[in-house]
Amino acid sequence: MSSNAFNALRRTPRWxxxxxxxxxxxxxxxxxxxxxxxxxxxxxxAQAENLIGNSPAYLLAAxxxxxxxxxxxxxxxxxxxxxxxxxxxxxxxxxxxxxxxDLTRTIPGIALxxxxxxxxxxxxxxxxxxxxxxxxxxxxxxxASSIRNVDPIYLRAASALGGAGxxxxxxxxxxxxxxxxxxGLRVALAAALPWAIAGEYLGAQNGxxxxxWNSLQSVNLRQMISVAIVASLIVALLDLAMRAGGAxxxxxxxxxEGR
Amino acid sequence: xxxxxxxxxxxxxxxVVVGAIVATWIILxxxxxxxxxxxxxxxxxxxxxxxxxxxLPIAVLATAGRVAAGFVIGAVVGVFIALLSHLSTVASExxxxxxxxxxxxxxxxxxxxIILWFGLSVQAPIVFAATVTAFVVVIDSGEAxxxxxxxxxxAAQALGAGHVSRAMLIDTPAxxxxxxxGLRVALVGAVNAxxxxxxxxxxxxxGDLLIRGYQLFRIDTLFFAVIVAILLSLLLDRILVLLLNxxxxxxxx
Numbered sequence: 001m002s003s004n005a006f007n008a009l010r011r012t013p014r015w016x017x018x019x020x021x022x023x024x025x026x027x028x029x030x031x032x033x034x035x036x037x038x039x040x041x042x043x044x045x046a047q048a049e050n051l052i053g054n055s056p057a058y059l060l061a062a063x064x065x066x067x068x069x070x071x072x073x074x075x076x077x078x079x080x081x082x083x084x085x086x087x088x089x090x091x092x093x094x095x096x097x098x099x100x101x102d103l104t105r106t107i108p109g110i111a112l113x114x115x116x117x118x119x120x121x122x123x124x125x126x127x128x129x130x131x132x133x134x135x136x137x138x139x140x141x142x143x144a145s146s147i148r149n150v151d152p153i154y155l156r157a158a159s160a161l162g163g164a165g166x167x168x169x170x171x172x173x174x175x176x177x178x179x180x181x182x183x184g185l186r187v188a189l190a191a192a193l194p195w196a197i198a199g200e201y202l203g204a205q206n207g208x209x210x211x212x213w214n215s216l217q218s219v220n221l222r223q224m225i226s227v228a229i230v231a232s233l234i235v236a237l238l239d240l241a242m243r244a245g246g247a248x249x250x251x252x253x254x255x256x257e258g259r
Numbered sequence: 260x261x262x263x264x265x266x267x268x269x270x271x272x273x274x275v276v277v278g279a280i281v282a283t284w285i286i287l288x289x290x291x292x293x294x295x296x297x298x299x300x301x302x303x304x305x306x307x308x309x310x311x312x313x314x315l316p317i318a319v320l321a322t323a324g325r326v327a328a329g330f331v332i333g334a335v336v337g338v339f340i341a342l343l344s345h346l347s348t349v350a351s352e353x354x355x356x357x358x359x360x361x362x363x364x365x366x367x368x369x370x371x372x373i374i375l376w377f378g379l380s381v382q383a384p385i386v387f388a389a390t391v392t393a394f395v396v397v398i399d400s401g402e403a404x405x406x407x408x409x410x411x412x413x414a415a416q417a418l419g420a421g422h423v424s425r426a427m428l429i430d431t432p433a434x435x436x437x438x439x440x441g442l443r444v445a446l447v448g449a450v451n452a453x454x455x456x457x458x459x460x461x462x463x464x465x466g467d468l469l470i471r472g473y474q475l476f477r478i479d480t481l482f483f484a485v486i487v488a489i490l491l492s493l494l495l496d497r498i499l500v501l502l503l504n505x506x507x508x509x510x511x512x
Contacts, residue, residue, distance in 0.1 A: 021356050096275050099276045103493075105496075106492045114481055190363070194365030194367045197365060198455060202459075219375065228368045231368055232368075
């Protein structure tokens with residue numbers, strides 16, 4: 001492409017370039033479907049029809065998965081924040097916290113799925129427990145690193161002002177670790193839905209994972225793509241909500257940094 | 260604890276963590292707080308290890324091989340896509356929609372698509388692991404490339420380096436320290452992907468050992484398989500950290 005063409009491309013508004021790129025990808029999709037280059041792939045139009053036509057069923061399934069994801073996330077987040085706060089109090093147990101974070105970072109959460117299946121059967125419990133375990137692993141790692149990064153000068157200042165011991169620790173460390181922990185909670189919340197779906201493949205009677213697994217058995221690629229689109233949209237919405245909420249809660253930290 | 264070398268403190272901390280887990284397990288078993296059909300006695304798990312000893316090396320090697328192959332392919336493809344998007348305006352515009360989509364695409368959703376298109380083939384779990392790895396690496400590399408110091412590529416180009424040599428000799432090494440954390444996350448993602456595939460399809464490997472333990476109600480085998488999966492993931496992570504430390508020693512100078 002000549003430099004004139006490059007300059008012309010750069011001058012076009014960003015939204016029109018993004019639209020053109022999206023249209024090109026849709027054209028490629030249509031071409032792949034029309035030539036049957038990808039087995040079972042429907043055309044974009046047939047896909048849209050499936051998504052819109054069955055949207056009540058998808059929304060119902062998404063609701064079930066979302067409930068499991070949110071309950072599991074709440075349990076995982078509470079565990080992932082409280083355990084590091086307790087272990088971070090004494091300097092000796094801070095090493096234990098680091099070892100625990102190192103271990104949880106590498107645990108493949110999916111290996112726990114058969115144990116939860118055995119304990120909770122094919123109800124809500126399996127997916128909830130899997131989400132709780134996987135999200136707590138993420139939050140423990142981030143909380144441990146946030147506690148490690150709290151500047152000791154804050155603790156010394158609190159101690160000088162009479163806030164020594166556990167009270168001073170909680171008053172200083174809890175808010176100081178918040179900006180870091182919120183980043184981890186965002187990652188954990190985005191991971192909660194995929195983990196709930198993984199839990200539903202073998203351990204549920206409804207939900208997005210259940211539909212996805214059944215669609216595979218009946219070779220219904222349209223339904224599989226629709227579920228993937230719905231799941232992506234929910235993850236994007238959860239991330240947006242978490243960003244908005246996080247920005248409000250940590251506004252003080254940004255103000256302090258700006259000073 | 261004061262005056263004790265750092266590595267001894269870290270080793271002691273690991274012993275405390277593992278010891279606490281084992282102690283809790285033994286207490287729960289001895290007090291009968293959890294029944295043995297939910298939490299097997301530690302001795303039963305050791306017996307299961309003896310029973311599975313013959314087939315275990317093959318299962319572990321099969322899973323580790325799939326993870327390693329998928330991870331390497333996914334990391335290379337991920338860095339390549341990020342470089343392409345960084346170095347070419349046209350590629351950047353074209354790749355923007357799928358990369359944007361990747362940010363919120365749930366990786367485990369890929370599993371049924373892989374099974375549909377690749378079935379029970381040798382490459383299926385590798386493709387799955389590669390896809391999960393590439394998801395993480397594309398995003399991380401893209402963000403790392405944005406903060407690479409401009410002087411390096413400019414100096415390379417002034418010395419006559421083309422796009423390919425710049426990408427190979429400047430951009431790629433420059434982003435490795437920044438994506439090291441992401442690569443470790445991607446490796447665990449690849450382990451999860453391979454285990455999930457093996458569990459869903461019954462393909463020989465640690466995932467199959469896990470699901471067999473569940474399906475046959477052999478809870479001792481199941482717990483043994485979980486321990487194997489965790490140890491395998493830990494081992495692969497340590498190898499990656501070792502390789503990353505070697506590859507990024509220059510950045511700590």
